[in-house]
Amino acid sequence: MELSKEEKIYTVMANIPLGKVASYGQVAAMAGLPSNARLVGRLLKLMPKDSTIPWHRVINSQGKISFPEGSSQYITQHQLLICEGVTFKNNRVNMRIYRWL
Numbered sequence: 001m002e003l004s005k006e007e008k009i010y011t012v013m014a015n016i017p018l019g020k021v022a023s024y025g026q027v028a029a030m031a032g033l034p035s036n037a038r039l040v041g042r043l044l045k046l047m048p049k050d051s052t053i054p055w056h057r058v059i060n061s062q063g064k065i066s067f068p069e070g071s072s073q074y075i076t077q078h079q080l081l082i083c084e085g086v087t088f089k090n091n092r093v094n095m096r097i098y099r100w101l
Contacts, residue, residue: 005033009043016057019084020100021093023061041066056080057100063092 003011008031016022022030024037033039044055056077060066067074069091078088086098 005031005036005039006043008032009036009040010053013040013055013058014053016054016100018054019086019098021057021059021063021081021086021095021098022100023095024058025061026099027058057084059093061095063095063098065091 009027012022012027012030016027024040025034027040028034028036040058044058047053047055059077065074065077067077081093082088086093
């Protein structure tokens with residue numbers, strides 16, 4: 001039985017290694033759904049609070065956290081990434097260094 005689009009996306013997100021990040025578009029492409037970056041964003045919004053999937057490792061293609069800067073969600077995601085050793089410069093992650101390949 002083939003996985004649903006949602007299951008494919010969650011599988012990719014679940015495999016992003018500690019200390020690495022992936023963009024919405026990268027997650028979609030790795031799930032075999034190259035034009036579904038928005039679906040990745042929607043699934044992240046719908047993710048249960050108790051999920052063990054490392055949602056915080058998904059950022060936008062410019063290396064930025066997509067939540068409004070200063071919001072509780074932004075602060076949470078920023079802190080989780082910092083705790084994993086991901087560094088920020090001017091509120092951006094260097095995708096050449098931290099992007100999961």
